[in-house]
Amino acid sequence: MLTSYIVAVAIATPLTGWLSQRPGVKHLKAAAVAGFTIASVLYGIAGTLVQIIGARLLQGLFGAALVPLSRSILLDVNPRKKQGQAMAVWGMDVMVGPVPRASARGLANRQLQLALGVLHQRAEAQ
Numbered sequence: 378m379l380t381s382y383i384v385a386v387a388i389a390t391p392l393t394g395w396l397s398q399r400p401g402v403k404h405l406k407a408a409a410v411a412g413f414t415i416a417s418v419l420y421g422i423a424g425t426l427v428q429i430i431g432a433r434l435l436q437g438l439f440g441a442a443l444v445p446l447s448r449s450i451l452l453d454v455n456p457r458k459k460q461g462q463a464m465a466v467w468g469m470d471v472m473v474g475p476v477p478r479a480s481a482r483g484l485a486n487r488q489l490q491l492a493l494g495v496l497h498q499r500a501e502a503q
Contacts, residue, residue, distance in 0.1 A: 381430045385437025393442040397449070406446045412439030 397405050416435035423429040448467070455463040 379433075381434045382437040382440075385434045386441040389438045389441035390445065393445045396442070397446065402446055402449055402453075405442060406450065409439050409442040409446065413443065416440075 393405075399405075400408070413436055416432050416439055420429060420432035420436060423432050448464070451463050451467055452460055
C-alpha cells in the first residue's frame with residue numbers, strides 16, 4: 378500500500394507545474410482536494426487488498442499536487458517581504474503538529490481504556 382502511494386506521488390509531483398499552467402492553480406488545487414477526498418472514501422470502504430492498493434494509488438496521484446500548489450498559492454498571496462515568514466508558519470505544522478496530536482491520541486486511548494474497564498467490571502458484577 379505504501380509503495381503504491383509513494384510511486385504515484387513520485388510520478389505525479391513533477392507534473393504539477395505543467396498541469397497548473399493548463400487549468401490554473403486554483404482549479405487544479407480544487408480538483409486535487411476533491412480527488413484526494415474521493416480516494417480517501419474509497420480507501421475507507423475498500424474490501425479487498427486490490428481495492429486498498431488502487432485507492433492508495435489514487436490518493437498519491439491526487440495528493441501529490443497538494444503541497445506544491447499550497448506553497449505556490451501561499452507565495453502568490455503574500456508580499457515578497459512576508460514570504461519567508463509565511464513559509465515558516467506553513468511549515469510549523471510539520472514540526473509542532475505531532476505533539477498535540479500525540480497527546481490527544483494518548484488521552485483518548487486512556488479514556489477508552491478506562492471506559493472499557495468500567496464496562497467490563499459492570500458486566501462481571503451482574
